[in-house]
Amino acid sequence: xxxxxxxxxxxxxxxxxxxxxxxxxxxxxxxxxxxEVAEVMSIELPKVGGKFIQMEDExxxxxxxxxxxxxxxxxxxxxxxxxxxxxxxxxxxxxxxxIPCVVYNVMRGGPSTGMPTGPSQSDVxxxxxxxxxxHPAICLVPxxxxxxxxxxxxxxNLSEKYRTPVMVMxxxxxxxxxxxxxxxxxxxxxxxxxxxxxxxxxQYKPYDTSFGDVPPLAAFGSGYKFHVTGLxxxxxxxxxxxxxxxxxxxxxxxxxxxxxxxxxxxxxEYMLEDADVVVVAYGSTSRxxxxxxxxxxxxxxxxxxxxxxxxWPFPDKQIKALAGKxxxxxxxxxxxxxxxxxxxxxxxxxxPVLGIFRVDGEPINPDQILAxxxxxx
Amino acid sequence: xxxxELRFSGSGGQGLITAGxxxxxxxxxxxxxxxxxxxxxxxxxxxxxxxxEVIISDGPIDYPKVTQCDALLAMTQEAADxxxxxxxxxxxLLIDSDMVTSIPAGNFKTVAFPIINTAKNDVGREIxxxxxxxxxxxxxxxxxxxxxxxxxxxxxVPEAFIELNRKAFSIGYEKALAASA
Numbered sequence: 001x002x003x004x005x006x007x008x009x010x011x012x013x014x015x016x017x018x019x020x021x022x023x024x025x026x027x028x029x030x031x032x033x034x035x036e037v038a039e040v041m042s043i044e045l046p047k048v049g050g051k052f053i054q055m056e057d058e059x060x061x062x063x064x065x066x067x068x069x070x071x072x073x074x075x076x077x078x079x080x081x082x083x084x085x086x087x088x089x090x091x092x093x094x095x096x097x098x099i100p101c102v103v104y105n106v107m108r109g110g111p112s113t114g115m116p117t118g119p120s121q122s123d124v125x126x127x128x129x130x131x132x133x134x135h136p137a138i139c140l141v142p143x144x145x146x147x148x149x150x151x152x153x154x155x156x157n158l159s160e161k162y163r164t165p166v167m168v169m170x171x172x173x174x175x176x177x178x179x180x181x182x183x184x185x186x187x188x189x190x191x192x193x194x195x196x197x198x199x200x201x202x203q204y205k206p207y208d209t210s211f212g213d214v215p216p217l218a219a220f221g222s223g224y225k226f227h228v229t230g231l232x233x234x235x236x237x238x239x240x241x242x243x244x245x246x247x248x249x250x251x252x253x254x255x256x257x258x259x260x261x262x263x264x265x266x267x268x269e270y271m272l273e274d275a276d277v278v279v280v281a282y283g284s285t286s287r288x289x290x291x292x293x294x295x296x297x298x299x300x301x302x303x304x305x306x307x308x309x310x311x312w313p314f315p316d317k318q319i320k321a322l323a324g325k326x327x328x329x330x331x332x333x334x335x336x337x338x339x340x341x342x343x344x345x346x347x348x349x350x351x352p353v354l355g356i357f358r359v360d361g362e363p364i365n366p367d368q369i370l371a372x373x374x375x376x377x
Numbered sequence: 378x379x380x381x382e383l384r385f386s387g388s389g390g391q392g393l394i395t396a397g398x399x400x401x402x403x404x405x406x407x408x409x410x411x412x413x414x415x416x417x418x419x420x421x422x423x424x425x426x427x428x429x430e431v432i433i434s435d436g437p438i439d440y441p442k443v444t445q446c447d448a449l450l451a452m453t454q455e456a457a458d459x460x461x462x463x464x465x466x467x468x469x470l471l472i473d474s475d476m477v478t479s480i481p482a483g484n485f486k487t488v489a490f491p492i493i494n495t496a497k498n499d500v501g502r503e504i505x506x507x508x509x510x511x512x513x514x515x516x517x518x519x520x521x522x523x524x525x526x527x528x529x530x531x532x533x534v535p536e537a538f539i540e541l542n543r544k545a546f547s548i549g550y551e552k553a554l555a556a557s558a
Contacts, residue, residue, distance in 0.1 A: 007402040007412075117418055177441050178398060178414040180405040290439040366440050 004183045010148045010175040011078075014104055014168065015040035017152030018076045020184070021191055023102075024050035025073035027064030029057050029083060032116045033172045034106040037078035058083035062090035062103075069099045070228060072194075072219025074156060078104040082113055084123055084130065091165055092131035093230045095253065098207070098217070100159040100194065103167045104152065106175040107283075107334075109361055118361030119172035121283055122335035127167045128312050134250055136257035138264060139167040139312040141282040145179040150189065151309070157192035158264060162256045163214050169311070171334060173284035173363060197224060205235045207249070213256050261313045268307040271297065275304030277376045278322055279330045280343055282308040285364050289332060292369035303373050308339070319346035328376030332356040332364040352376070381520050382443045383431040385510070386460050387452025387476075390423035392507030395533070396450075397429030399511055403521040403529035404433045410520075413441040426455065433520050448518045450510055452492065457481050469517050471510070471553065488517060488557045495552060496545060505545035512549025517557060523550060 008016070015037045018026075026041040038054070045052045051068070055061040058079055065075035079087065084105045094101055107123045109115025127139035138158055142148040152168055159166040197204050197216040206226040208215045215235075218224030227237035232246045240246065257264065271293055272278060281289035286307045296303035306322060308315060319342075323329070328351055331340045340355045347353055356372050358364050383400060385393040394416045401414035412433045419425035430443050448469045451457035454477050461470055461481035472480065474489040481487075492513070496506035508530060515526040527546055534542045 005406065007398070007406050173415060173441065176416060178401060180411070284441065287439045287441055291444075294439070363442055365442070366444065 003185065006181055006183070007178055008145055008181050009036055009178050010142070010145050010170050011036035011106070012040050013145045013149040013181055014078070014152045014170075014175075015044065016183070017149035018102070018156065019044055019048065020149075020189065021074065021153045021156035023074045023076045023156065024048070025065065025068040025075045026050070026052045026077065027055055027061040027068065027075070028077050028079070029055055029061045031058070031080045031083045033108055033175055034078045034080045034083075034104065037076075037104055041076070058086040059090065062087040065101050066090060066094055066097075066099050069101050070220050072222065074100070074160070076102045076104060078106070080106045080108050080116075081110040081120075081123055084126055088126075088131040092133060092135060094165040095131065095135035096133075096230055096232070097228050098163045098215075098253065099165070100163055100217070101165050102152065102155045102159055103165055105167060105169050107169055107171045109359065115361045117172070119284065119363060120334045120359065120361075121171050121285065122338065122359065123169055124311050124335070125338050127169060134254055136162070136164050136254050137167075137312040138162070138164065138257060139169055139310070141308060141311045142168065142170050142174060143283055143286045143307065143309075144174065145177060146181050147309075148174060149181060153189055153191070157190070160192045160194045161214070162260070163195075163217055164253075164256060169283075171283040171285075177284070201225065206237045207233060207235045209235065209252065213252050213259070257313055261317075264310055265313055265315050265318075266309040267315050267318060268305075268309060270305040270307065272304035272306065272322070274302055276302040276327045277304070277330060277373050278326045278328075279303065279305045279332065279369060279373065280308065280319070280339065281305060281332055282311060282339065285332050285334060288364050288366045289369055291366035292373060295366065295370055296373050301373060311339075314342050314346075316346050319343060320348070323347040323350045326351060329353045330356070330369065330372045330376065332358075332369050332372070334358050334364065379435050380438070381433045381447050381518070382445065383433070383448045383450075383514065383518065383520075384428055384443050384446050384460055384463075385431070385450045385514070386426070386428040386456035387450075388423075388456075389418055389425045389427040391427065391452050392504075393427050393450070393452065394418070394429040396507040396511040396514070397431050399529045399533050400514065400521070400526070401431045401433070402533065403515075403526040404431075407525035407528050408521045410435060411438055413438045415441045426459075428456070428460070448514060450514055451477055452506075452510065453477070454479060461485075471513055471517060473510075486557070488513070488553060490552050490556045492549070495548060499548050500541065500545045502541060505541055508542050508545035509549035509552070512546040512551075513553030515546075516550045516553040
């Protein structure tokens, strides 16, 4: 049987990916350039018995999905820069209360209202450091329409598996670009269910680490009662300031991601076997990079690309290994040097890191990358 | 690898993004090629500059934007002035002859006819000027067959407007052939 195909925008694909993953609640507030996600969800969710709600603002939208998730729903919100800023406190709440949810953020020019219709990659640090305090961070950066669909599904799976908020951050180009997409059959891509309690309600504790670093999460309304707070908490969910417990709980929350980096981090290696110069790229910029690498190869330059698919946790191990093999790293990004900082940290001074930083709302074109590749001696 | 780059440019509200989407859909869904469509536009709903870019190839497409344009549609003087310098030698420029009166010079073929007025007078509705232009671009670029392009048009418009769009596409296609002969 031939598979269903369509010609879709990245944002539309994201919505369909969420539906494939079993998303049954969307809370949002429309904002360019992410609005198409809300549009599709508002049409499609009611058809599958799900709920769509447009809240009064982005803060309300984030609160709504956290609440719905605690009631057992698989939840999504979509937004862009200014909305992401507003959501930050509640993203932190999702981290400490360990509430699975997916935040889809399309990167546009910033800060503040910035350039609503212009592409950018300047929210990648916000995905990790936007909310205060130590917390786990997972952020996926797709580069095509098909990949946006698939990464949204993976985001739902990771959020359930690790019981934490997960972000998907396409840049505006990927979000608004249209390409052919081939839809997977039901069951073709695995969907991770939430780990439910195996104990009766009277024995249930929402943060019971005897079940491992990711404790089962009961759904409100299913007979289980428990306490949820943004304060540091004990296993039963009630607040505590006991030093030993707070330390252990904070470390466990971060460990959920840190101890599973190999399960979470994904990347693509392109022509790296014999490469002297590696272009590290993510999102739409990786498409310019691939073009530039191909042209460089035609000109006899041994260039390759390392494409970051998971921005957080950062692929430290892979970049450290690359830094020991190549003569230089080129990083094109639509910000003033965010990934560049991470690369310098991983390169530990072994190789130069050459940046191409653009924040004028124009894409980084292959010629710019090719010229920078040629600067590596 | 074959890489063919098209740009539909003009002002917001002229339907150029839609025209680009339909061209890409024709190539990607009906012609069996690969295609990527992207766009850039200002914050205004109408007015302001607008462009839609389509890359068509037999193989995978990396960079989704125009590097050197094979075919350009310019529906305003501003768009013609701004984008004609990106046209390849031997490329094709299609302009609305009422809107673009100062014709850019270059090593490309220029085809001109009154696109908006054709929609208004020959088809009967100005709103389908973008489909007239699309028909013309299909005829001038040869990247997709007339049949496949028409399928893409008809699958992209509401039921009640199928005949109107079929007519707009057909007239655009014929006018471009006549104007470039």
